[in-house]
Amino acid sequence: MNKETLYKYFEGIASPEEEEMVYHWLDASPENIKELYKERKFFDSTILSGDIDNKEKINKKTNRTKVAFKSWSREILKIAAVITITIICAMFYYHSEKKEMISATNTLIVPAGQRVNLKLSDGTTVWVNARSKIIYPAFFSGSKREINLDGEAYFEVVHNEKRTFIVHTQKCDVEALGTKFNVEAYSDSKKFCASLMQGSIKVFDNIKPSAPIILKPTQEVNFKDGQLVVSSIDDYNHFRWREGLLCFENIAFDELMKRFETCYEISIIVENTKLKDYSCSGKFRISDGLDNALRILQKNGKYTFERNEDNTVVYIK
Numbered sequence: 375m376n377k378e379t380l381y382k383y384f385e386g387i388a389s390p391e392e393e394e395m396v397y398h399w400l401d402a403s404p405e406n407i408k409e410l411y412k413e414r415k416f417f418d419s420t421i422l423s424g425d426i427d428n429k430e431k432i433n434k435k436t437n438r439t440k441v442a443f444k445s446w447s448r449e450i451l452k453i454a455a456v457i458t459i460t461i462i463c464a465m466f467y468y469h470s471e472k473k474e475m476i477s478a479t480n481t482l483i484v485p486a487g488q489r490v491n492l493k494l495s496d497g498t499t500v501w502v503n504a505r506s507k508i509i510y511p512a513f514f515s516g517s518k519r520e521i522n523l524d525g526e527a528y529f530e531v532v533h534n535e536k537r538t539f540i541v542h543t544q545k546c547d548v549e550a551l552g553t554k555f556n557v558e559a560y561s562d563s564k565k566f567c568a569s570l571m572q573g574s575i576k577v578f579d580n581i582k583p584s585a586p587i588i589l590k591p592t593q594e595v596n597f598k599d600g601q602l603v604v605s606s607i608d609d610y611n612h613f614r615w616r617e618g619l620l621c622f623e624n625i626a627f628d629e630l631m632k633r634f635e636t637c638y639e640i641s642i643i644v645e646n647t648k649l650k651d652y653s654c655s656g657k658f659r660i661s662d663g664l665d666n667a668l669r670i671l672q673k674n675g676k677y678t679f680e681r682n683e684d685n686t687v688v689y690i691k
Contacts, residue, residue, distance in 0.1 A: 375399045375406070380413050478512040484525070486639035487660055489618065494521075497532040498539065501616040504637050504660070505560070526558040528616055531573075545597055547583070549576040555589075556613050560636060566597035569607055577602060611657070620658045620667075627652040627675065631690070638664045641687045646677045649690070664688070 379392050399406050482502060484490050490502045495513045502508050506525020519539045531539045533552020541548040543559035545566040553573025559566045568577050570593055576586040577595050579602055587595050587602050595602050611621030620637060622630055627649045631642040637660060652675050658667045668679050668688070679690045 375409070377413065479509055480512060481507065481509050483507045487637065487663070489615065489660075491616075494519075496534065496537075496539075499530040501528040503527065503615055505639050523557060523559060524561045526556070526560070526615070528554075528556045528613060530554050544580075546580055546602070547578040549578065549586075550574070563636070564597075567594055569594035569613070571613075615660070618660050620660050621656075623655050624653050625655070626650075627654055627671075630654050630671075634664055634667065640664065640685075642690065643687060644690045646691055649675055649677060 375396070379395060382392060482490060482492065484502050484504055484506045486504050488504055491499070492502065493499050494510055496519055498519070500508065500510075503526035506523070506527060508525070508527060509522040511520075514537065517537055519534070519537050520542060521540070522542045524544065527541075529539075529541070529550070531550050531552050531554070535551060539550045539552075541550075541557055543557065543566065544561045545559060546568070548555065548557055548568050550573065553575055554571040555573075555575050556569040556571070557567070568575065568589065570589040570591055572591055574591075575589050577589065578586045579597075587604060589595060589604065592607050593604055594607050595604050597603075609621075609623050611619075611623065614621050620633065622633070628644060631644060634640070635642050654671060654675075656670070658670070668690075672679070677690050679688055681688050
């Protein structure tokens with residue numbers, strides 16, 4: 375930054391264009407802020423010492439009127455310096471507050487048996503399932519809209535060609551522009567699944583990010599045996615968890631119990647070996663609780679169940 379422009383800014387005589395140049399220069403780098411403080415300190419010292427410019431040095435041979443005028447001018451500049459410093463401090467405080475506000479992140483944790491619907495700053499709508507955590511910025515800035523997910527969430531992303539929307543998970547990342555999709559990626563599970571309803575998404579394996587999978591509507595990708603496998607969505611009822619429903623069709627009893635474990639954050643141990651061939655179909659309201667679902671299923675499954683003393687494990691016998 376030209377020092378002459380800075381000094382004009384300090385004196386309050388810079389043009390609007392020059393002021394804008396200073397603002398942009400300050401935003402460009404933290405080092406520029408340090409440089410401004412340094413130059414401001416030097417400028418103030420020249421004011422207080424009465425040595426603003428060689429041209430303005432008081433000539434000892436000048437008459438008293440000129441001396442009085444210079445003295446008066448110097449006092450005005452001192453006052454102006456104090457006012458300018460106050461304005462600069464206020465400006466820095468504003469920029470600092472603005473940057474802090476933009477960089478602030480929110481963390482949402484949804485407990486077992488619950489779900490939450492929220493709207494992000496860009497208008498994107500997100501449904502967050504039970505036992506899930508989502509970290510998202512208060513305001514999106516830069517060329518990307520990025521969030522972090524541990525769990526399951528359904529996204530309706532607002533279209534923006536200039537700013538991609540990225541969901542970061544432990545195993546894979548999902549990139550979209552404007553689309554509707556579901557991501558299931560619990561960190562305590564080996565499973566990863568991204569299902570696309572509308573638009574298009576790219577799925578990146580975090581270990582092999584150079585070869586993304588591009589999905590089309592009605593497709594989903596699962597992480598199996600260390601690689602991403604694409605298939606068609608067979609049952610859309612699974613995504614009705616947004617309505618508070620747990621739906622399943624011809625699912626193995628053991629697999630259903632794993633869903634119950636995820637939903638209710640409880641361990642289920644199946645001790646009844648006869649249930650290995652038990653295939654289940656049905657629909658439950660999640661808020662009705664685990665015991666209600668198990669009582670309905672046991673009509674055909676012929677089993678009993680009990681909880682341990684601290685309600686952390688359910689045994690199916």
